Amino acid sequence: MTGPTGKTPIASQPTAQRRLGSRIALLVGFGALLMLMAFIGADSLRTLGAFEASNNRIRQDFLYREHTLDQVRAGLYESANLMTEYLLMEPSPQSREALRVQLSSIQAEASSALKACIGSLPAGTREPFQHLATEMEAYWSTLGHVIAFDPETNARKPGSFLSGAVRQQHAKALTITKELSVLNSEDLRDAERRIAEASGQFRRRLLMIVIIGLLFGLILAGGTIGYAGRLEKHLEEKYDESLQVQQELRELSKRLVDTEERERRAISRELHDEVGQSLSALLLDVQNLTEISSGEGTLQKGLQNIKASAENCLDEVRNMALLLRPSMLDDLGLVAALEWQAREVSKRTGMVVDMVEKDVSEHLPEEHKTCVYRIVQEALNNCSKHAYAKNVRVVVRQERNHLQVTIEDDGRGFDPRRMRGLGLIGMNERVTQLGGVLTVSSNPAQGTRLEVDLPLPNA
Amino acid sequence: MKKLRILLADDHVVMRSGLRALLERQPNLEVVGETENGRSTVELVASLKPDVVVMDIGMPILNGIEATKTIVTEQPATAVIILSMHADESYVMRALKAGARGYLLKDSAPADLLTAIQAVSQNKSFFSPKVSRILAEDYVRVLKQKGGVDSYDLLTDREREILQLLAEGKANKEVATSLNISPYTVETHRKHILEKLNLHNPAELILYAVRKGIIS
Numbered sequence: 001m002t003g004p005t006g007k008t009p010i011a012s013q014p015t016a017q018r019r020l021g022s023r024i025a026l027l028v029g030f031g032a033l034l035m036l037m038a039f040i041g042a043d044s045l046r047t048l049g050a051f052e053a054s055n056n057r058i059r060q061d062f063l064y065r066e067h068t069l070d071q072v073r074a075g076l077y078e079s080a081n082l083m084t085e086y087l088l089m090e091p092s093p094q095s096r097e098a099l100r101v102q103l104s105s106i107q108a109e110a111s112s113a114l115k116a117c118i119g120s121l122p123a124g125t126r127e128p129f130q131h132l133a134t135e136m137e138a139y140w141s142t143l144g145h146v147i148a149f150d151p152e153t154n155a156r157k158p159g160s161f162l163s164g165a166v167r168q169q170h171a172k173a174l175t176i177t178k179e180l181s182v183l184n185s186e187d188l189r190d191a192e193r194r195i196a197e198a199s200g201q202f203r204r205r206l207l208m209i210v211i212i213g214l215l216f217g218l219i220l221a222g223g224t225i226g227y228a229g230r231l232e233k234h235l236e237e238k239y240d241e242s243l244q245v246q247q248e249l250r251e252l253s254k255r256l257v258d259t260e261e262r263e264r265r266a267i268s269r270e271l272h273d274e275v276g277q278s279l280s281a282l283l284l285d286v287q288n289l290t291e292i293s294s295g296e297g298t299l300q301k302g303l304q305n306i307k308a309s310a311e312n313c314l315d316e317v318r319n320m321a322l323l324l325r326p327s328m329l330d331d332l333g334l335v336a337a338l339e340w341q342a343r344e345v346s347k348r349t350g351m352v353v354d355m356v357e358k359d360v361s362e363h364l365p366e367e368h369k370t371c372v373y374r375i376v377q378e379a380l381n382n383c384s385k386h387a388y389a390k391n392v393r394v395v396v397r398q399e400r401n402h403l404q405v406t407i408e409d410d411g412r413g414f415d416p417r418r419m420r421g422l423g424l425i426g427m428n429e430r431v432t433q434l435g436g437v438l439t440v441s442s443n444p445a446q447g448t449r450l451e452v453d454l455p456l457p458n459a
Numbered sequence: 460m461k462k463l464r465i466l467l468a469d470d471h472v473v474m475r476s477g478l479r480a481l482l483e484r485q486p487n488l489e490v491v492g493e494t495e496n497g498r499s500t501v502e503l504v505a506s507l508k509p510d511v512v513v514m515d516i517g518m519p520i521l522n523g524i525e526a527t528k529t530i531v532t533e534q535p536a537t538a539v540i541i542l543s544m545h546a547d548e549s550y551v552m553r554a555l556k557a558g559a560r561g562y563l564l565k566d567s568a569p570a571d572l573l574t575a576i577q578a579v580s581q582n583k584s585f586f587s588p589k590v591s592r593i594l595a596e597d598y599v600r601v602l603k604q605k606g607g608v609d610s611y612d613l614l615t616d617r618e619r620e621i622l623q624l625l626a627e628g629k630a631n632k633e634v635a636t637s638l639n640i641s642p643y644t645v646e647t648h649r650k651h652i653l654e655k656l657n658l659h660n661p662a663e664l665i666l667y668a669v670r671k672g673i674i675s
Binding site: 272273276277278279280281283284285287288291310311314318322327328331332336337339340343346347350352 | 470471473474476477478480481484516517522524544545546547548549550552553565566568569597600601604
């Protein structure tokens with residue numbers, strides 16, 4: 001007994017530790033995987049946001065510069081138009097003054113736009129715009145010279161030296177704006193290329209992280225599946241083991257029942273045949289002696305005493321033998337034994353026991369006879385001991401290959417779901433061993449009904 | 460007078476020798492053989508044709524009751540007395556059904572066995588007083604427990620008279636002769652008796668008579 005009970009905790013300790021270890025490993029693994037996924041998500045979102053921002057900024061910068069150049073260009077065209085008009089017109093001090101005002105306002109607008117643009121540029125990229133600004137200043141000053149020129153001279157030499165200088169300067173400035181436009185477009189393309197490169201890099205990084213995550217997840221999943229498999233296998237082994245133990249227990253209980261029955265029968269037979277018959281023979285001898293030795297008062301009295309003791313003894317032995325295992329079961333069959341039992345119980349307890357049989361063969365298999373007999377014995381015992389029944393009805397019926405036994409009482413009953421005594425367990429065990437079914441239906445205060453259905457082997 | 464020829468069937472040597480000693484002291488009895496199992500008893504009865512077999516129940520190979528059945532069918536001239544340790548009704552009932560004419564317990568007085576042998580050889584029944592007592596007690600107990608009416612009270616005087624004669628083992632014709640009535644009348648009475656007492660065969664009728672102490 002100490003063997004298995006002492007062994008269990010020792011064996012289960014490493015198992016518990018191992019179980020805890022693998023649990024922690026699983027927890028850490030899954031936690032890491034989740035964290036990795038969260039990291040990938042957050043990183044992607046952040047990178048995408050940055051891309052969008054830089055894309056916007058580049059586009060805005062481009063548009064802003066384009067807009068500035070447009071403004072410069074517009075100033076150039078407008079001023080050129082004004083100049084052309086002025087030179088074609090009849091010169092007057094008023095018109096000259098008006099032109100100056102107009103030109104200076106255009107100049108102010110274009111210059112301030114250009115200046116603001118230059119101010120917004122990063123230090124390295126200012127140079128081409130600075131150049132434009134210088135050229136523009138030159139252009140404006142050329143225009144200033146034209147306006148300051150004497151109207152007569154102007155009239156005499158229309159479109160000559162001065163207007164040629166203006167045109168030259170104008171063309172130069174325009175060329176620069178065009179160059180700048182091209183430069184600006186290149187800048188934009190450059191920026192877009194950079195963005196494309198960065199996004200490619202980002203894609204590669206994302207791919208890498210996803211692959212790592214997948215690998216990690218795969219390993220984790222593999223580990224988990226393996227662990228679950230091991231657990232399942234372990235469980236299966238335990239289940240098989242428990243089934244085997246159950247089987248062994250059943251085997252053992254069957255052997256126990258068989259042995260008990262065999263021993264009972266052996267002892268019963270021994271008592272009945274050896275002790276009982278010897279006592280009977282003794283009685284006969286004593287009686288023979290009594291007849292022969294007529295007279296002799298003391299001898300007769302002694303013989304009478306021996307006879308009385310032997311008779312008592314014989315009764316005792318007979319009862320003991322019957323209680324152990326009724327000889328009727330072997331000599332006369334199941335029905336006779338049940339009838340005897342019904343009478344005995346009735347005599348002993350005062351309970352009315354009705355025993356009804358229908359078509360029960362006298363030559364039932366040994367195991368079946370014993371099974372039914374013991375079940376009825378136990379049931380009757382329960383009826384009188386626990387149920388305090390007044391009437392019991394035992395019905396044994398044989399139908400083709402089935403033996404059906406019903407035991408009904410009018411006792412106080414019980415709740416079969418809550419109470420399951422050793423007696424009932426033993427009955428169930430006997431019935432199950434023969435492939436039969438035991439049904440107990442009872443309710444408190446409503447009596448008990450016990451049904452047994454035993455399949456009979458094909459004779 | 461011709462000696463009654465007796466066969467002893469018991470698987471216990473001590474028992475058999477005791478019985479032989481008892482029976483051989485009687486001038487009118489002769490033990491013609493001994494057997495120790497049911498099968499050889501049947502065989503020996505067929506060859507020896509004894510008048511009476513004194514038979515134990517618990518014997519190997521074939522028990523006394525099964526052997527009795529065969530003997531009664533095959534050798535109706537041979538009467539069977541069961542000499543058993545069992546006083547229980549189950550045994551008595553089945554012995555009677557098998558066709559035994561007498562039922563004695565092994566602890567009965569030797570005089571009872573001698574009486575029984577004489578009785579069955581004259582086609583009458585005989586039961587140990589103890590068996591009769593046990594059966595009668597049981598009958599009274601069941602009657603009391605179930606609160607029923609003693610069906611014996613339902614019988615007419617004539618029916619009681621016929622019941623006793625039938626239980627003693629007399630045939631319808633013998634009953635008719637001794638009462639000076641027709642055998643058909645006896646048969647009608649017999650039917651009524653069985654009906655009133657809820658009995659089904661001659662064995663039960665005899666058992667009933669024993670229980671009521673009508674015969675012993």
